Amino acid sequence: MTVRWPDPDRAYIGRYVASLDVRNIKSRTCYRQVLHSFQDVVERHEALDQQVLLAWLRQSSDRWAATTLLHRTRIIDRFLDHLLETAAIDHNPVEALREACHIKQCMPVWRALISCDPEQALAQLRQPKPFGSVLGEIMAEHVTKMRRRGYKYTSQPVLFLQFDRFLQLNPQLETEPLSVMIDQWAATKGTRNHAGSGKPDIIRELESSCRRFGPDPQITIPARGFLKGRNERPERRTHSITGHIRLEGFLHRGRQPEKNDAADVEAICEAALRAARQTRDEQVRPPGPLCGLTTTLGSSNSGELPLCETVT
Known part of the structure; x- marks a missing residue:
């Protein structure tokens, strides 16, 4: 004993x-x-x-x-x-x-x-209980899920805890939409830099968490998200011939390039080459150091062929 x-x-x-x-x-x-x-x-x-x-x-x-x-x-x-x-x-x-x-x-x-x-x-x-707000259970399970998947996930829980502590100290926001909660939380930051820091991150993380739990009358998420397309990347233009061939192959008749016949592949390559050359010609080039000179090419069947004319 x-x-x-x-x-x-x-x-x-x-x-x-x-x-x-x-x-x-x-x-x-x-x-x-x-x-x-x-x-x-x-x-x-x-x-x-x-x-x-x-x-x-x-x-x-x-x-x-x-x-x-x-x-x-x-x-x-x-x-x-x-x-x-x-x-x-x-x-x-x-x-x-x-x-x-x-x-x-x-x-x-x-x-x-x-x-x-x-x-x-x-x-x-005394501090509020961690993840004790109306969104605390969702945020806690989201952190557990991300760490179970193998992520370290150390900086995002800090933002979650700050947001959770703010919600517990302001219980009148429990019935407000999520966007109003985050705007009110960002307004309490001391400086303009602090007000914007972490806001898109916590919005993105909360969106993924809330969508996984299904619709909630207390959580209103717009169709395009709270970021309103700020993180959408502009459409990229492909400048390489290989890129044009790849794009044409995927878009032409909705089939893969390797499944097309020889005529289709030839047409695709020609269209891609034309697009690549047109893109190349549209690019603005600085004047070269050899302006004003004439370059010739020797050939057994023809005479000297000028490749560029004299610039006056």
Whole structure:
């Protein structure tokens, strides 16, 4: 049977400090001093909760400066994690406060507890629950789907969380169309650059997510999307002969080039060559360095044939 903490003989502290890779004797002494002082406070209380943490901070503030005290809290964090792993305690009060505030680090919790008004500081520290808005489930499942497909998908969830936090802080937007939600979210950005950054990305990602879940009366998506054709690429002109042959082969009679007979292939090639030459002739060329000269070509059957005339 596992002995619960706090234990009367304080064997947990001795075993924990002995298991640490600490070579300096002063460091071991500091660990024991901090942990014994914390257990003294725990033994005077009935439950391991927020009141125990506040009492230890008030008692230790007379001994150490604020910066030193915050540094000592890291020792308490690691010791409580060790006790929780060994089933010596049922819960970690610091971890419980961190999860209640929806944050990932313990140091902000200790800073709030050491302040003049811990309750108000904890209230200001609390963040909305991740993906807890009306669109939270859709965004969370979309992130999971993309990561399951093999994408890292690290920058898009940051935009999703910002947008989700904004929706939770503005519940009146739950019945508005998606375009109104995003416009209101972009209007809260501090600068013009921030207002436009990430907006097309989150629109595109939300469109794909919402379309997968089917029509929703709360989500209105235009037929051409929210981007309104801004990302549509103009039609490209093919300037190479090979490209013209490929295009003609796909468009001529709706068949593949390799399936056409010899006459069709010849007609396709001639049409492609004419189109390529016409495109080449339409291009504007800068005057060459040999203007004003005459180039001749020798032949056994004919005389000298001028290839370009003199430019005056």
